[in-house]
Amino acid sequence: MPKKRPAAIALAGALCLVTAACGSSADTADGDGGEAVAGAANSGYPVTLENCGVSETFTEEPGRVVVMNGASVAEVSTLLALGVGDRIVANQQTYGMSEVAGRADAIEKLPTGDVELNDAYDIPREAMIGLRPDLVLSTTSYGFDEKNGFATREQLKQVGAHTYVSPQGCDQDTSKMTIADSHNLLRDLGKVFGRSARAEKIVAASEKHIDEVSAKVEGEKRPEVMVLFSRMAMGGNDFSSVVAKGICNDILAEAGGSNAFENASATSFADLSKEKVAATDVDALVVIGYNDPDPAAYAEKLLKEFPQWPAAKNNKYVALSDSMYLGPSNDLAVEKIAKVLHPDRF
Numbered sequence: 001m002p003k004k005r006p007a008a009i010a011l012a013g014a015l016c017l018v019t020a021a022c023g024s025s026a027d028t029a030d031g032d033g034g035e036a037v038a039g040a041a042n043s044g045y046p047v048t049l050e051n052c053g054v055s056e057t058f059t060e061e062p063g064r065v066v067v068m069n070g071a072s073v074a075e076v077s078t079l080l081a082l083g084v085g086d087r088i089v090a091n092q093q094t095y096g097m098s099e100v101a102g103r104a105d106a107i108e109k110l111p112t113g114d115v116e117l118n119d120a121y122d123i124p125r126e127a128m129i130g131l132r133p134d135l136v137l138s139t140t141s142y143g144f145d146e147k148n149g150f151a152t153r154e155q156l157k158q159v160g161a162h163t164y165v166s167p168q169g170c171d172q173d174t175s176k177m178t179i180a181d182s183h184n185l186l187r188d189l190g191k192v193f194g195r196s197a198r199a200e201k202i203v204a205a206s207e208k209h210i211d212e213v214s215a216k217v218e219g220e221k222r223p224e225v226m227v228l229f230s231r232m233a234m235g236g237n238d239f240s241s242v243v244a245k246g247i248c249n250d251i252l253a254e255a256g257g258s259n260a261f262e263n264a265s266a267t268s269f270a271d272l273s274k275e276k277v278a279a280t281d282v283d284a285l286v287v288i289g290y291n292d293p294d295p296a297a298y299a300e301k302l303l304k305e306f307p308q309w310p311a312a313k314n315n316k317y318v319a320l321s322d323s324m325y326l327g328p329s330n331d332l333a334v335e336k337i338a339k340v341l342h343p344d345r346f
Contacts, residue, residue: 040130046058049188049192054163056163061192064131064134065084065135066113068123068143069122069139069291070138070139072093076094077329078189080107080187083195083198089131090112090113090131093107096322097322097323099322099332100323113131120185121148133156133225135164137166141171174268177250179210179247182330185326206331210254213255214254216335217345220341222256223256223310224260225284225286226261226277226280227242227261227286229288231311232290239273241269243268244259244261245268247326251337257342258283264276283311286324289320290321295319295321299317300317318336
């Protein structure tokens with residue numbers, strides 16, 4: 001389990017590939033660089049992206065990619081979805097689980113660069129330079145902050161490396177993140193790697209899937225949902241990893257639900273007392289597993305702890321992982337939550 005401080009910093013910055021069974025264009029293990037469709041890179045270079053105030057111009061497809069941790073799998077999952085996993089020379093992102101069959105195993109097999117990580121479980125400056133990257137991906141600008149011991153974007157530019165901060169990560173405030181940001185990440189990296197057609201195909205499948213689910217629950221009463229990370233401490237209270245704002249709320253809305261604690265904090269996470277949680281009517285639980293092998297057990301524990309909740313009386317919960325984050329499989333979270341909240345509509 002990550003230490004409290006780095007986990008809190010990274011998770012605050014972190015906030016989906018869909019399976020064929022859900023009508024998506026992404027395969028179960030997300031593909032790799034060996035796929036024929038992935039190998040057909042177009043000739044649309046140079047490509048220029050304006051990213052957090054930095055202009056990055058790519059004259060060719062990156063071949064040595066480093067993916068920083070950020071308590072995310074959005075970036076590595078997006079690369080796998082685009083079929084460019086073989087461009088990764090060092091990946092620090094992993095949850096050990098996924099809603100997409102085969103994805104966790106595919107991530108586990110990626111090289112890590114064999115570097116010694118810092119206290120934030122990420123790649124320090126000297127080790128980063130030693131990896132000789134031509135592209136470094138960070139979930140937020142935190143990963144390029146010199147005072148935290150990381151290589152800056154300018155320092156990486158000096159050694160020939162491009163850099164990219166994912167959508168809504170510029171100021172490390174993910175409270176306004178939506179599903180559209182997941183699609184923007186796909187589109188941006190699609191341009192960088194000459195895979196725009198593949199990116200658009202994945203986005204179209206995701207949007208179609210979400211629209212189909214939302215149409216089924218339209219007009220239904222919206223249950224109040226508690227979203228939190230299992231067995232995660234990020235503050236001083238009993239419930240310090242409760243999601244208040246960000247992409248999870250967009251996912252809930254598409255699934256026909258509302259966040260019971262949306263107004264509990266102005267930032268992405270709320271730090272709540274047990275009394276506050278007990279006094280709130282919770283109709284359903286969404287428990288996000290972050291390197292927790294059994295988030296469902298944590299959900300069941302909470303339902304027993306708060307038997308007065310409608311969620312406890314009706315045994316309504318769902319345990320999810322990467323589909324609740326920025327990334328290419330948010331549509332899976334929408335469907336799974338909608339089926340729990342509105343089972344009669346499926």
